[in-house]
Amino acid sequence: MNKITDIKLTDSLINNLYRIANKNYIIMEICGTHTVAFLKFGLKHLLPKTVRVIAGPGCPVCVTPQKLIDYAIDLSEYAIIVSYGDIFRVPGSFSSLEKVKSTGKDIRIVYSITEALDIAIDNPTKMVVFLAVGFETTAPATANVLIKAKKLNVNNFFVLPGHKLIPPAIEYLCSNGVKANGFMLPGHVSTIIGCSAYQSIVDKYKIPCVVTGFEAIDIITSIYKLVEQINNNDAKLDNTYSRGVKWYGNAIAKENIATVFRTTDSEWRSIGCIPDSGLELNENFHKFDAMKKFDIKLLNSTTEDNCCRCGDILRGIIEPEQCANFGNKCTPEEPIGPCMVSSEGTCAAYFKYGNIY
Ligand code: SF4
Numbered sequence: 001m002n003k004i005t006d007i008k009l010t011d012s013l014i015n016n017l018y019r020i021a022n023k024n025y026i027i028m029e030i031c032g033t034h035t036v037a038f039l040k041f042g043l044k045h046l047l048p049k050t051v052r053v054i055a056g057p058g059c060p061v062c063v064t065p066q067k068l069i070d071y072a073i074d075l076s077e078y079a080i081i082v083s084y085g086d087i088f089r090v091p092g093s094f095s096s097l098e099k100v101k102s103t104g105k106d107i108r109i110v111y112s113i114t115e116a117l118d119i120a121i122d123n124p125t126k127m128v129v130f131l132a133v134g135f136e137t138t139a140p141a142t143a144n145v146l147i148k149a150k151k152l153n154v155n156n157f158f159v160l161p162g163h164k165l166i167p168p169a170i171e172y173l174c175s176n177g178v179k180a181n182g183f184m185l186p187g188h189v190s191t192i193i194g195c196s197a198y199q200s201i202v203d204k205y206k207i208p209c210v211v212t213g214f215e216a217i218d219i220i221t222s223i224y225k226l227v228e229q230i231n232n233n234d235a236k237l238d239n240t241y242s243r244g245v246k247w248y249g250n251a252i253a254k255e256n257i258a259t260v261f262r263t264t265d266s267e268w269r270s271i272g273c274i275p276d277s278g279l280e281l282n283e284n285f286h287k288f289d290a291m292k293k294f295d296i297k298l299l300n301s302t303t304e305d306n307c308c309r310c311g312d313i314l315r316g317i318i319e320p321e322q323c324a325n326f327g328n329k330c331t332p333e334e335p336i337g338p339c340m341v342s343s344e345g346t347c348a349a350y351f352k353y354g355n356i357y
Pocket of ligand 1: 307308309310313320323324325326327330331335336337338339340341347
């Protein structure tokens, strides 16, 4: 499909949406890239007033608990700390990796965990700890590299495990009275886990769900299909991103995750503990677990962000403009909470794109 066809189709779908959207709809997306795309394409301003799209807990950096950042900061006393760029500015209880790096600690940003393993191989006399955050999208890379590190018998490479799983988070939202009546499901995560991972949620909660890609037409098509399902009172699992997402996902990626990790209850920042929503290293990979290797005890970690309403934003209870700090005390230059730090955080996306159309 070319861009002109895309624009004509999007236009036609929006017109049809105005025709069928005859009551109030709240659709939740659970993907930082969807948050950004929805605002950047100006779709928020093109929808009928009755159709609201709200963001859920889809920004992996935003849901990484302060305690994990505190651990990484403490470990910088003993090891080179490596992670993805987005996490560097996120505040822990008292500081951030960025601030600690400015005091001289060896903390490095990489695009891929493969680079972190290379740093360990190149520095055999030093310990290297990779802060492994992200959803099912980044977990396969962590698994692949740990399988490789095991084969190469690398003894100075460790992982601080912080991966989280999306379907248990959706289940948590549903079982705790989320005010959405349909879910736009994440495209990247779904390429790994497949559509089948959500079927039990649709069956149990009778809530419309559509796996969605990242072009304007993908998002509008999904919104249209969700509104249709809600109108027909017919909750189904649909997929408008079939060019990227298959029913069972990526078998090799899932197998590697299962080889290295097992599920565990996990703390989501500003939300709380969600059952079976995290990944911890299984016994065969314990030697790479930084928590076990260094036995760090945190005495002063906090669990709440004072004055920050990220928890309410991540559960779709409020939108960023409803936080008193938004745009004045809290900006991307001077962020208070993680939702304003990450480029895919809801507050940062609203700040950057919310009023440009
Ligand atoms: S605007 Fe800032 S303080 Fe308010 S919820 Fe967002 S990140 Fe937190």
